[in-house]
Amino acid sequence: MTRDLPNQSVLRQLVAAFGPDLWAHRRSLAASYLFRLVAIGAALFAPWPLKVIIDHVIAARSLPHLLERSAPALTPEQLVLLMTILFLLVAIVGALTNAREKNISARIRERLTWQLRDRMLAHLQTLSPTFRNDNRSGELVLRLVDDSDLFIRILTKTLPLLFQHFATLVLTLLLMFWINVRLGLLAALLLPVLALVGRYYSKRLWAASRKKRKHEGKVSGLAQEIVRGLPVIQALGGEHHARKKFGKTNVKRLKAGIEETRVAVRMERTLQIIQGIALALATGGGALLVLRHQITIGDLTIFAAYIAQLLKPVEKLNDLAETSGRGFAGGERLLALLAQRALVTDAADAVTLGRAQGLLEFREVSFKYPDADGRRSVVLRGVNLRLDPGRLAVLVGESGAGKSTILSLIVRLFDPTSGEILLDGVPLTRLKIKSLRDQIAIMTQEMHLFSGSLREALMPHGIELSEERLWEALSLVALDEFVHSLPLELDTSLGEDGLNLSGGQRQRLSLARAFLLDRPILLLDEPLANVDAASAAVILNALEHLRAKRTCLAITHQSSLLQYADDVYHLEAGHIRRDEIDHSVHRKLRRMA
Numbered sequence: 001m002t003r004d005l006p007n008q009s010v011l012r013q014l015v016a017a018f019g020p021d022l023w024a025h026r027r028s029l030a031a032s033y034l035f036r037l038v039a040i041g042a043a044l045f046a047p048w049p050l051k052v053i054i055d056h057v058i059a060a061r062s063l064p065h066l067l068e069r070s071a072p073a074l075t076p077e078q079l080v081l082l083m084t085i086l087f088l089l090v091a092i093v094g095a096l097t098n099a100r101e102k103n104i105s106a107r108i109r110e111r112l113t114w115q116l117r118d119r120m121l122a123h124l125q126t127l128s129p130t131f132r133n134d135n136r137s138g139e140l141v142l143r144l145v146d147d148s149d150l151f152i153r154i155l156t157k158t159l160p161l162l163f164q165h166f167a168t169l170v171l172t173l174l175l176m177f178w179i180n181v182r183l184g185l186l187a188a189l190l191l192p193v194l195a196l197v198g199r200y201y202s203k204r205l206w207a208a209s210r211k212k213r214k215h216e217g218k219v220s221g222l223a224q225e226i227v228r229g230l231p232v233i234q235a236l237g238g239e240h241h242a243r244k245k246f247g248k249t250n251v252k253r254l255k256a257g258i259e260e261t262r263v264a265v266r267m268e269r270t271l272q273i274i275q276g277i278a279l280a281l282a283t284g285g286g287a288l289l290v291l292r293h294q295i296t297i298g299d300l301t302i303f304a305a306y307i308a309q310l311l312k313p314v315e316k317l318n319d320l321a322e323t324s325g326r327g328f329a330g331g332e333r334l335l336a337l338l339a340q341r342a343l344v345t346d347a348a349d350a351v352t353l354g355r356a357q358g359l360l361e362f363r364e365v366s367f368k369y370p371d372a373d374g375r376r377s378v379v380l381r382g383v384n385l386r387l388d389p390g391r392l393a394v395l396v397g398e399s400g401a402g403k404s405t406i407l408s409l410i411v412r413l414f415d416p417t418s419g420e421i422l423l424d425g426v427p428l429t430r431l432k433i434k435s436l437r438d439q440i441a442i443m444t445q446e447m448h449l450f451s452g453s454l455r456e457a458l459m460p461h462g463i464e465l466s467e468e469r470l471w472e473a474l475s476l477v478a479l480d481e482f483v484h485s486l487p488l489e490l491d492t493s494l495g496e497d498g499l500n501l502s503g504g505q506r507q508r509l510s511l512a513r514a515f516l517l518d519r520p521i522l523l524l525d526e527p528l529a530n531v532d533a534a535s536a537a538v539i540l541n542a543l544e545h546l547r548a549k550r551t552c553l554a555i556t557h558q559s560s561l562l563q564y565a566d567d568v569y570h571l572e573a574g575h576i577r578r579d580e581i582d583h584s585v586h587r588k589l590r591r592m593a
Contacts, residue, residue, distance in 0.1 A: 014331050017338060021115060022155055025108050032108065035101035036160060040167050042094030044175065047305040049083035049090070051298030059297060109156040116148045120334065126342035129413055139217040141224070143337055147330035154327030158320060165312075172306050179299050186285060187310055190278050197274065201267035202325075208260040209325035215253035222249050282307045344412050344433065352435040356424050358520035358551035360387040360410065365419035366574075367405060379405050381574035382419070387567075389520065392543060392552040394561055397571035403555035406571070407523050410553075411440055441514035443507070443524045454483065455490040458513060465516060473516050476545060477508035478538040504535030511542055522546060524554035528561055540564055 022029070055061045057076045074082065121144060169191075177184030226233065226242050233242050286300040295303075362385035368378050379402040387393050397403050408414050409421060412433055421428045428436055458470050470490060474480040482505070486492040494501070501509065507527065514522055527543070528536045536558075543564065546552065554561060562568055568579040 010328075010332060010335070013335055014328075017335060018116070018151070018155070018331070021112060021119075025112065028104055028108050032101050032104040032160065033163065035097045035104065036164055037167065038097040039094050039101060040164060040171065042090050042097065043309065044168070044171055044306075046087065046090050046094070047302045049087040051296075051302050052083050053080055053298075054301055055296045055298035061296065105156055105160060109152055112156060113149055113152045116152060116334075117144060120144050120148060120337060123338060123340075126345075127340055128343040129408070139221040140337075142217050142220045143330075143333050147333050150323075150327045150330035151334060154324060154331065158323050158327060161320065168309060168312075172310050176303065176306055176310075179303055180289065180295050183282070183286060183289070183295075183303055186281060187278075187307060190274070190310075193274060194271070197267075197270055201263060201270070204263045205260065205267060205325055207325075208256065208263050210329040212253065212256035212260050213326060213329050215249070215256050219246075219249050219253050222246055279307060344415055346432050347429055350430060350432045350435075351426075352432050353423070353426070353439065356439045356520050358387075358389040358439070359422075359424050360521065360551060360553075361385070361422045361425075362406075362409075363420050363422065365409065365416045365421060367402075367409065367414065368417045369405075378574055380416075383574075383576050385569065385576055387551050387553055389551045390548060391566035392547045392554065392564060393567040393569065394565035395553065395555045395569045395571055395576075396557060396562070397555075399557075401571045402574065403571055404525065407442070407525060407553075407555065410521075410523065411437055411442070439519055440521045440523060441517040441519040443510045443514045443522070443527055452494065453488075453490065454486075454492050454494055457494055457509065458490075458516060463516075469516065473512040476515055476542050477512045479505065479508050479512065504531035507531050508535060508538060508542075511539060511546075515542070515546060520550055522550045522552045524552065524556075526556055526558075527554055528556060528558040536560065 057079055124140065124144065173184060173188060176187050222245065226246060233239060283304060286295065286303050289295045290297055290300050362383050365380055365383040365385075366378070367380040383406075385406075395403055395406060405414070409416060410428075412428055415429060423431065423436065423439065455470065458473065459465055467490075471480055474483055483489055483492070507530070511524075511527070524543075527539055531539065540561070543552065543554075547566075554565075556562075569576050570579060
């Protein structure tokens, strides 16, 4: 991006995309702004009791008409006591309303942050797997977590603060003009100067902040890649190379951070000088007016307090510019993520399917993956395939032949370029995506597990299952004795992705989870890959049990699985051919199993 500030088009897009989320909290927001206004009024009224004490007690001037009518017989001591009480009440009102506003704003901020993160995650989950090709997972995590927080802070903290400063500015100027027109003009002349300085440095600060944030995303993405690949890096002795690469990326972020600080310091220095000049002129000019009896000492005191109040936002301008820059940059990145469209969506007339029988058919299915340059590489050409319930079909082919693409098309991560896929005679495009995926259990080569207990890992999607059901699944894959040997059994903690289990144990656990889902279609991605002979035998025996009531499709390059298949298909050059099977040998092998 070459622009420094978000232009009107971007601002309109931000309002259109996130305005409804903010509007849903309009009542709480209105209450927040109301309390903020009361706090502003209390802050502006706070110096007036001191003015009364200076002018009408110490200087012994006659009381203002309004005060004289309401308290005509007060002694100086009583007037001081009354002003002290009034000052205390104003301070209490200001503190209470300020605290109330902060609590309301905090609740709005936390709710909006949660809602936006949930919305972004939901959108991210609709995007195709190819989206990850050009987006590091670490950078996506930064968008999902940090950018959401930064942008919501713009809406719930920075904007209300700007409103507070603007309201304070307008009300303070009005009061200054009421006290003395010339002093009010002096204060008003400062505003264009501050605005020009703020705009000049804000553009540079926002640009520096955006650049720093960009490099932070790269650092985060690379860090996650290194952490996830740490065992391989260590095994290959690549620690020095990883540190060197990480260091180069961090240096770019370091330079961007230094540049951001340099611009911020220059801005702060300039604003402090202007603030000093303003205070000097206001104090000197006010003192001359006192000497000429054009204003009172109390008026000068109030004016000094108001000039400090007027310049208080100047002290925060640096932080506001930095926060706004980071927040709007985060908002633009969220817009870019929302702009990514899902390749697969529900049709307007899509229907929900009950439990399917499981008959899957490919009819003249072709598929092309889009390349980075916009061209498409052909993967499947006119594929015809029939998968029947109660049978195990095995699909073999060279690496990259398109075996995993077949699985992706069945679960509708993609739709065919041409042809159609049917489930029980209904095209998949006529089914709601969730309804379709609720029919399918998958055993993947690389199982994804959230960190937590073994019990939680076995319960698919958080579904509560009985102890008996869990142990039945573990027994099916011969993991029950292993789990019984663990000190906490089912409550034993698993590391991220189950890294404290062996490869064979993770594969068997994946199959146990697929069994617990109890769905009519079972897809297996290299079920015997990276497992020892004992685990392979367990998995094959479990498949004999599972295949009876399910439509099973396994993609593999392991010849041992072919012996247990009811149907064998070869995928080559985008075409599928079916192999003939000696069923007498097949039945003998199944009896031996």
